[in-house]
Amino acid sequence: MAGPRYPRFDTLSLHAGQRPDPATGARAVPIFQTTSYVFKDTDQAAAIFNGERPGHVYSRISNPTNAVLEERITALEGGVGAIATASGQAAMHLAITTLMGAGSHIVSSRSLYGGSHNLLCYTLPRFGIETTFVDPRVPASFRDALRPNTRLIFAETLGNPGLDVLDIPAIAEIAHDAGVPLLIDSTFTTPYLCKPFEHGADLLFHSATKFLGGHGIAIGGLLVDSGRFDWPASDKFPTLTEPYAGFHNLVFAEEFGPAAFIARARKEGARDFGACMSPTTAFHILQGIETLPLRVQRHIDNTRKLVAHLSTHPAVDLVIYPELADHPDHELSKRLLPNGAGAVFSFNIKGGRTAGRKFIEGLQVFSHLANVGDAKSLVIHPASTTHHRMDAGALRDAGISEGMVRLSVGLEDPDDLMEDLDRGLHASQK
């Protein structure tokens, strides 16, 4: 293309959404730790409240620090807008409740983060929203599970913890043929490794707690709208295509066009459900995103070294990582995740649950905790922790064995990490 070009990923990671503070000249994003904002006069107050002028009213709904984070993730993902939420779970809940109410149905991958599975399987049915879980490796299973009241297809870029690589283009086509959007949990890959919107997804969210923050100090979520889904094309989404009595009969699809979804999510969901992000948390997540390209590349480099090391270790039965030739999604991974298949992977230790326990307790550098995406390396035993509510059948369906250990590879020296794994594996076989 002739002429100017868009700023590139690394530049956007540092700059998108922010201009030096006009009041102080501050180069860093200031933390606007305030609940509310003084209006110039009553006309301006009324105009901001009524969506006639831009501005902030109350930090549950919007905040200047959060707005920078929201713009930055939108720029990195290639969307039209975003909302920062109290957690990744809050972002997922906001997406669902913006789209549907009681009587609706979701088709979801069955390889999910345990918290997402809980929400869909146990909690939302209490509010009249049912979910059918399907095998993410069989795109046709999503189509087969569709019902007339289906309003959403949901999956993760990389299934948890089996690392099923989602065939986003195939699933998106099924969703669009059915006139429903595809929502992606993109936490494990971040936009550095995968941009789901470029593959056909319509909405996505992150647990920003993980790789986006990268420091393990702040809980947060981000819900992003691609702006591509054609809401008025069907009558399935009255929250977006019919007058909303809660905002002067505003019809979001008519008034906001491509930004209809994210506008409703803010004007209703942020206002009424209230799961907002603290401005200080937004600042912390922004500090992480500034170095996202550098950190994720190092995560990937370290992961590849550990995967190679464990793949030949005598105490290890199986290493599950999509870049390995024996992984079922190896070819798909090369196509959709050419820069790396994430920094979380699983392996089975010889000796099952007992060996797994000894392994974890023998580690000194890896931290045993329920999180991923920290700068520090982490380890957990899914069957007894993150996925403990699943029965044996559900565990099997999700590809989780009794002896499976999940690693989240951090940024330490890879030789220290390999030595630590050797230490734990040695202990596991005693």
Next chain:
Amino acid sequence: MKLKVNNKTVYAYTGAKDLIPDQDTIVFIHGAGLDHTVWLLQSRYFAHHGWNVVALDLPGHGLSHGPALPDIETMADWVVQLLDGLGIEQAAVVGHSMGSLVALETGARHPQRVKRLALLGTSIPLAVSEPLLNAAKNNDHDAFDMITLWGHGHAARMGGHPVPGMWMIGNTVRLLEHAPPGVLFMDLSACNQYQSGLDSARQLRCPVLLVLARDDRMTPVAIAEELIHSIGNLHTVILDDCGHMMLAEQPDQVLDALNTFLLDGQA
């Protein structure tokens, strides 16, 4: 609201309000390949401040059925047909970019129907570069990217959307992608071929507001000089720190300029 013009379904945003017969009306006309949503803030403001608002989608754009219209003069006549369909005798007409040419031509061809004119992000001629025209002709995404990049001021390309959480670059690209194939090329060709703008400007009798932006590379301030000297009853506002996409980049400044100008007409 939806209505029929020339037996085609047309959409116009009214602020979710009925048009009131004894209330003054403002018609908003969008730019090439875009639709009524570019006026989101300004149109909503006026709709809730005692005006009838008609933020139209030109044929083939947004929610209006096609085909798109081939030239600025036809678009101007179509605007009047829309006013006829709505039963509106006279209105203030506000246009941005290509829409400003349509507004200008409407004022020249139908002076009795236009009470005031506001021309935003405008220049006469509004020449379109060969690479952009060719990309649009081929329905190449490069055309959307060129408009988006050239259309936003330097600072806006990194964001800083006044509306919290919105990415104006992404929103502009998505709006352009939404236009059916061929529509952008028709619009840009219409801009390129519109040669009678200065003559039309000299015919204007109503008060005119010109809103320009210092960082506008699509309709630069310098090129507007001749237009400025062609209009008799003119007020000019030049926005700082703003590119061509002024409705999103500086919505408050645009609204304040329009509000002052239009309220003056009501006084």
